[in-house]
Amino acid sequence: MTYETTETSGTPEAYGRTGAPDAAGHRPRWNKVPEVTAYFWIIKVLCTTVGETAADLLNEKLGMGLTGVSLLMSGLLAVVLVVQFRTKTYRAGVYWLAVALISVVGTLISDNLTDNLGVPLETSTAVFAVALAVTFFVWYRREGTLSIHSVDTLSREAYYWLAVLFTFALGTAAGDLVAERMALGYWVSAVLFGLAIAAVAVAHFALGLNAVLSFWIAYILTRPLGASIGDYLSQPTGDGGLGFGTVVTSVLFLAVILGLVVYLSITRRDVATAERAAVPAS
Secondary structure, rough: OOOOOOOOOOOOOOOOOOOOOOOOOOOOOOOOOOOHHHHHHHHHHHHHHHOOOOOOOHHHOOHHHHHHHHHHHHHHHHHHHHHHHOOOHHHHHHEEEEEHHHHHHHHHHHHHHHHHHHOOHHHHHHHHHHHHHHHHHHHHHHHHOOHHHHOOHHHHHHHHHHHHHHHHHHHHHHHHHHHHHHHHOOHHHHHHHHHHHHHHHHHHHOOOOOHHHHHHHHHHHHHHHHHHHHHHHOOOHHEEEEEEHHHHHHHHHHHHHHHHHHHHOOOOOOOHHHHHHHHOOO
């Protein structure tokens, strides 16, 4: 799905940006996130799959427990986000590394609440939904837009990444809740969430559902979709999976993600046309 989710185009021209400093000597910041193309959704689903399988893999292999692994991955995520915030424009490698890590951390946060603290999935799902709604409310009240085409200030970028974290945590909790309550199995769950995303696309393109709302609903739903795919591939056949294991599944999906990110870094096909011309590739 490709959404035009902007009240303004988010291009340098729309903001009067030429790359030169303004009268106060400040250089402009261009949009810090990619254009929403087919590549965006493919990599997003792959990252959510890795988030599920890598969280299980790290918890099993490192023997650090959920809390230890959560602290380790949160530290790595913090480092990558610092790099992401310090970049002046969108960089595919940094951005998607942050998404992959935030996928793992979001999964671990939900798992910690459920497994270590005994918080019911109904409660954690509701809490994450409220937290996400509050984030959107404050973001809109402070910035006047939720468009991902205008993530071009420090505050908007902070709201964006906070929202992304809550979408992963919410998607994990809601996906686990559906899986446990309905007991559909991995591949049936994947089909169910895939159909839900397709319904959002139809509602947007055919029925005029708000673009920003459509985007964020689809973004949330890709989390349980990717998790169902990851579990189906990695879990033992006796549990309804294909038995590839978390190592093979994680490595396979990481390799595909890496290939796509390298391709996008070179071609810059996920960068707005005006920005592609204004900002040199790196």
